[in-house]
């Protein structure tokens with residue numbers, strides 16, 4: 001079922017309905033053992049240009065389709081993806097070292113996402129407005145407001161969800177009537193190209209989805225500044241996000257960026273429930289999630305108990321290969337592991353109490369827990385994107401809120417308490433996109449709004465929010481001739 005997309009383990013790009021090769025290639029190595037997963041095309045700027053121009057040419061054809069025709073294709077694509085779950089999950093596990101269970105969930109969640117998006121797209125309606133609501137205007141002025149596509153959407157996704165965070169841009173963009181140029185993460189491209197194939201097999205017209213592979217550092221600036229791109233939907237690091245914002249001009253941009261999500265644990269919390277959630281929230285996929293819990297702020301009076309429960313939970317996490325269903329698997333590459341190690345070394349040097357971990361085998365980092373972390377340590381503020389959890393003891397709720405808000409990031413926060421009044425009071429004060437009460441931080445369910453404030457992003461995603469963010473209102477205003485017999 002995937003013959004078209006590869007030849008001799010070289011994966012091609014989908015451009016205007018054809019799977020094509022470039023002169024230069026990049027080799028994708030598995031983070032598990034360095035073995036070759038396959039080669040992808042390192043596209044030239046001329047080829048990238050062809051992909052963008054192709055999407056621009058295909059746009060009117062797709063925009064002219066009825067919403068129900070678009071939904072039919074998305075439903076068909078979802079069905080095909082469902083048939084290919086196991087095959088694609090295998091590629092994901094090998095390419096980004098996501099545990100097989102997590103990899104399957106990523107693909108199944110994507111199937112559900114696409115179906116929901118197809119249905120939601122059909123429900124999105126415009127509105128009619130009457131002028132006399134504004135002083136000085138009459139009821140003979142009527143606006144028919146419809147939602148229009150924006151044109152060519154550039155979708156750029158990160159390595160940690162190469163299928164799901166790609167489809168969560170592509171599917172709503174398509175339902176809104178846009179064509180899409182899709183730049184997957186280099187490490188993750190192979191999984192992502194399988195997703196593109198599903199859309200093609202479902203009957204998406206040629207050029208409506210074109211893929212662009214190659215290093216972001218080589219072709220990124222060319223594509224984000226291409227004049228035919230009408231909107232950029234980016235998920236990735238805050239550094240690249242800021243760069244995109246610096247070098248583009250007058251192009252609407254939606255960004256989901258990094259995070260430093262805090263779990264605030266109050267004295268009356270259910271400790272076991274809090275600890276279980278914290279362990280899962282911090283360590284699933286080795287902490288390589290923007291919504292991973294990346295610090296715990298706990299009141300001193302209950303800290304000993306919570307630290308022991310967390311340490312106990314983390315000590316039971318399975319470390320090893322994604323194919324053995326380990327939770328802690330090798331990080332995406334050695335540089336990522338080096339960075340996490342720097343944060344660990346800094347914390348040890350500045351006196352944090354190491355409860356567990358600080359053990360490493362190349363890019364496989366064992367889960368690491370620190371107690372007594374203080375605000376002069378880098379781990380209190382920086383996003384490790386790896387399996388390390390700092391616990392900061394606080395003297396008061398106000399101190400917890402102040403430390404939570406002092407972060408440059410503002411994605412999500414968790415509060416664990418049995419007092420709903422306290423929970424709401426604190427939630428209102430936290431400078432984040434979403435607050436989870438008595439649960440780990442997480443993006444789903446996917447029809448909820450997902451957004452970050454400060455350095456964590458701009459714009460809002462989530463199925464309906466994404467369709468709206470990648471479309472615009474258009475008003476056609478009718479000015480009826482006044483009838484003298486009805487005036488007044």
Ligand SMILES: NC(=O)C1=CN([C@@H]2O[C@H](COP(=O)(O)OP(=O)(O)OC[C@H]3O[C@@H](n4cnc5c(N)ncnc54)[C@H](OP(=O)(O)O)[C@@H]3O)[C@@H](O)[C@H]2O)C=CC1
Pocket residue numbers: 156157158159160183184185186187214215216217219220221224235236237238240241243244256257258259289290291383385411452456457
């Ligand atoms: N808030 C959220 O929803 C999420 C945030 N993230 C954040 O992403 C980071 C990890 O993901 P990672 O993939 O390493 O992030 P990066 O920012 O390194 O890369 C993200 C994407 O941007 C591309 N890219 C790189 N440079 C450019 C450029 N100049 N122009 C255009 N595109 C470019 C990359 O391509 P290439 O791979 O070729 O370099 C990749 O496709 C973490 O900081 C994490 O917090 C991750 C997931 C979700």
Ligand SMILES: O=C(O)[C@H](O)COP(=O)(O)O
Pocket residue numbers: 160161165288289290291292441442443444
């Ligand atoms: O990119 C991320 O890391 C995700 O958007 C987080 O999604 P999750 O909370 O479902 O893992």
